[in-house]
Amino acid sequence: MEKQVNNLANNLLLKTYIKSLLTVFIFITSFVVTAQKSDFNQGKKYILEEVKVTGNTNFNPSTVISFSRLKIGEEIVIPGEQISNAIKKLWDSNLFSSIDVYLAKTDGEKAYLEINLVDLPELNKVTIKGVKKGKIDGLITENDLSKGTKVTENLVTTTRNYISNKYKKQGFLNAKTVVTTKELSTDSIEKARVDMLVFIDKGQKVKIANISFNGNEKVSDKKLRKSMKNTKQKNLFRILKRSKYIKEDYKEDLVSLIDTYKENGYRDARIIGDSIVYKNDKTISLLIDLEEGEQYKFGKIKFVGNAVFTDQQLHSILKIQEGSTYNGVELRKRIADESKPDAVDITNLYQDNGYLFSTINPVETSAEGNIIDMEIRISEGKPAYFNNVSVSGNDKTNDHVVYRELRTKPGTLYRKSDVIRTIRELGQLGFFDAQQLTPNMKNFNTQDGTVDIDYEVVERGSSQIELQGGYGGGGFIGTLGLSFNNFAIKDLFNKEAYKPIPSGDGQSLALRLQASQFFQTYSFSFSEPWLGGKRPVQLSTSISHTRQFLFDPQTRRADKDRRFNITGVSIGIAKRLKVPDDYFTLSQSIGIQHYNLKNYNTGLFTFGDGYSNNLSYTIGLSRNNLSVDPIYPTGGSSFAITGKLSLPYSLFNNVDYEGLKNERDALDPTNADDLTRIGEIDQERFNWLEFYKVKLKGDWYTRIWDKLVIKSGLEFGFLGAYNQDRGVIPFERFFLGGDGLGNFALDGREIIQLRGYPNQALSSQDGGSIYNKFSMELRYPITLGAQAKIYGLAFAEAGASFDNFRDYDPFNLNRSAGVGLRIFMPAFGLLGIDFGYGFDALPGQTQRNGQEIHFIIGQQF
Template structure:
């Protein structure tokens, strides 16, 4: 094609030269000296530039026509700047010739638009095509662009994608041409489907087993629901590698795909043909370790976990040496790198193959111990250095440990002050000769303060919440005016202010958390205060009676310490809390006395373990457990009150001799006596890509030391809904269960036992710093009970649904769930059906 174009150009050039020679008696066998060189037809190029491009010089001797002229034409053509090039002889004086270079410029690209696909996809495609303004519009550019788009969509399964390209000239106000606009119209068509996958050459594995090893490429099957049969080239290439790996895992070391091909059946279907060569099944023979001095052969064999006679598994062998998918894997490489041997190298070598048995040597180069020289953190322009450095698990002079590097990344991500997706360690000045390295952790600050705006309809009325959380507060600078930007920040403390109100209650709270009390050890100190005014509410009239009220005032102080045993993911916490309940003319079904008070002094001890991965908003792995026990003093052991005989005590009787239940309950509950046990466990499992499975189990029990005194009407469990109905601070706990109205699955006065089981499948849409968004589906079940005599963990209210979560640093977690309740709520006989839940400032 290119030779044809050049041939045409030569004809176009030589014809004018030939004609001129006939008129001016140009001698083709004679050398001429170039006189003047002029340029015509140029628009954006000046004359000197074109002459420079040509390489012709005044005084140069050339043959006309001749190879030199041909080379000049070719050179100008190769610049891809001109659509036409001609060279004319304009004058001859003796042996001196004047030349004219006549050029026609290629049009330049002005604006490119893509239609036929979504705007977001069009924007991404424009970036890939790199069709920047000012590029020359050549046939090659248009052809290359069209082929690129077609191949791109073909790789995604759109085999019959059609691309139409149109250009139109753009002129300015004076009528002068300023470029060409390019419009690309794309008709993707439909993705082709895999009608059939033909397998040949397989004897040991059936066709079905071979196809199952291809996770993403499936042939048509009307029974299959979750995996479609659309063809995507990149996925198919991955599946071919998975197919071979599947054979290698089963001992077929030499398995390979001899050939594969694709046949188009029609515009909707294709068929794939895969020809295999399985080879024979192999087994591990002797495995020897060479070069090891730090670990014994037996220790390395324990790490390797492979015995002589085991079926050969090349994939497993590589994972046991270095598992690239898990930075914390118990493999040989991590065994060395966690012990300081950064420069170690481990290579498995096949040293003997006899029949079906393969002997291996694991050749180890240990190198010298590596130590951290300098450890730095960059990118923190708000958070003070000491807040970061106290979380680092690596120190200058410390022996290198990959585990500690990974743990440092997790700890920095869990702080919540930085974008966890961008935290990265950089190795610098790594010197194997001296055994030293510098490490730099790069962080990007994210918004640490949050505004909580929460609203919902619960408890018979609209509930609104306004909260401010300053998660990187600096208490020591509270009196430093220069530190207010707009508030003193950077010391890692958390200050929260919260107000919640409806037509019949108001509640205010203040809390402060210092994660490193004294700055020396990870001992967390917390302090909180709250006050609630709750009025009697007539649900029929929808009016609040402000002469009948329930006042609750309380606070708590707590300490939590990170443990070293069983490992340093464990935290032991202690807290002392006090609430004073004051009832004034507040007669309800929950309280038998309308005037009086109760006090709730309790000690809470808890053990928790959290080793979830770096991003606290969207963990890809790990688990979180929490066990707490909330205990009040056993007053009935030393107050000498016989609660079983209170109804016969004249002090607690009405004038007619009947028991006054209000007075009795005022005596029983003047100081609350109970114990409360809770457990919560959450697991995160990364299934594939960033698809995460999150099971969760919860259990709670409220009990009494003295059965005659009984369980108090406070601290009870209420289940159902999204949790926004938690309008009272009487110690009640709202257990969310989507698919049902708020608190609809418990008795009016709450219950003393609950259990809940949930299973979520999550996938992120984006995990950017400005907003992390993920979608989820869920199934869950739960119930509340009164005492163990009614407890049945399998008698659950069930639901399922889907939702979406959006985490923005300034507002916290936002989301919406659509849940379907499969069971009737108490008092009804039909499945509850669909419920919509708005998740604002909280997380399931």
């Protein structure tokens, strides 16, 4: 196979070489013949009388003449610059395979020219051999090999090189590609067409059998191999990094290898040679020759040119002590760490205080006795101020929505941290692709001390539609949800603003309807993030109504005469704080729910006819400093503590709850009359719900390597009673286990995710009054494109739910682990699947739960 490919390649090169020689020969011959037959004086000026277009071309003659910039009636020199420019112009069009310009004749002062053209052939059909059918369309698209494309030598060359390099990057080091073309007979309009054959021989995937080093005595082979992050030798136990050879990665790893020496004091270390040894078609060995040099230590380090910051301040950032082992990599990072835009280094210290034009250069002043003395020379320059601040690319989102998030204003002092924070705030809006937010600095003026900045954004879909159906709870469940996350309520009655909805003001509006024969849920919510438009004060409102029906075993349908209705209204205010820092938000809300039961006797409620009211006040303090992308954060944390409480009605309603409790305890629930009395007592206990509820939740994101992120989290919730005689209410409880999704909130319950177990299976029938949960996820993205963000994850979780505080044991947990996949598409929100395994038994059982599959729709990130 390899021999066949080499023969094809050699034949193609030979044909190309012969064709080039013929072209040169024809050009020289044409020039000589033309010169012999034409009676003209070289260098003489003529008036261009006529230009003919001949040859095998489909272009209109007048179009060709116009494009060549030759004009009838103009004065030209033969030979001269105008004709040379005409030929160059025609060649630059990439439309012709042959271009000749002849002097047909002269008549006194007049000259007659002929332009002979041969059109480049168009691509008719592409045949790709050597790869699977599923890969062919992608290769055609990537190389722009669509029908009708002009076939140039450059197209053939770039196609060959692109495909070969593509497979070499995948580990097929010996990949070869041969591209040939076959001319077809001209059609009725005499267009030249060719078929293209692309033959790909990937060969065997080449593995690195061994990486060997010569000349290393101070640093071990193991440590050097570890420093090469992307080039690894074969190892059965390695999962994340394969042992394939990619030239670009290998060159980067050679730099990393020398950095390892510099980190250990060997500043003069260098690679004096490296080679590839082919063992066979499948494996190679890498041999790297090193010269280590002597180990150095830091001597005295002086700062020169610093007036804004003292030596002591700069040394506190540099953190390098005299006598410590020389570390060139760490020195570079302490001066300017390019891998972290918000790193604590000297460059950022200056730039966060306005000194954009400052320069910091470390210079070795002495290296005697392997002790390196240094001067860090600083040119501070003028403080820089923003002149023009602009935003581009926001075609849908209104300017004021973007500009109110900017931390950089015209006339304010330049601070790098303000630019970074602005990028975060724009990414957190959810209206733009966080991966493509770009701050473009321009118009640097060191004399005036000014700079312009333009924030380039790329809009992405922020509205979502939820349309789903499924079978559960004894019947078909249908859901319709609409979420508009960049709404503009002011344009609600403006017909021209419906594209397809009024948008651009950053408001949120959501409608959701869900129904089956056993329940119906309707909800509406609206929020304005900048109430009044001047400060980040968010106003939120919501209205909901739920109807629940009992199952009739005789008809096997819902009994509409036995129902439980819940109607709720809430309004809230959330304000961004300035202390301790402006990542904190204080939120407050008031809500009321009315629970109405009619002939609804279940184990959950002891009264089947009656009502309860829940008037509550909620206060929360949260802090969110997640990195730019809210869908796939790579750093930062999110923390929230909330308290929800009702009025202490038992203090002023003059009800003897102790007497009611004693009476209830004395009654027999198996007696019909006593059961009726129990229901009356519970109706009086819960006519206005009295409770307090505390919740705590925190998530931390840490980047481990590249975009590999670990997310760790904890949750805690407690539902308590002011009056123990009145007891903990049967509403607002915690239900732990499963995917964390609830079809409806029948009683104000909160559904807590714990994968690897059935939904709500880790709480008692009435729900828990206290729970805690710990979780950890390892995430890695497959793609973070604007149209879809996809990432895989592995998780480990543990949690438990308890009926009362006396039974609470924070370490008696149900444990699980598994893997999953998340797909976020702007139009549909978050979709995902998890494969979990529960290591512990469900309550009341003895065997571990085992495998569970969970489907995630619209859950939090």
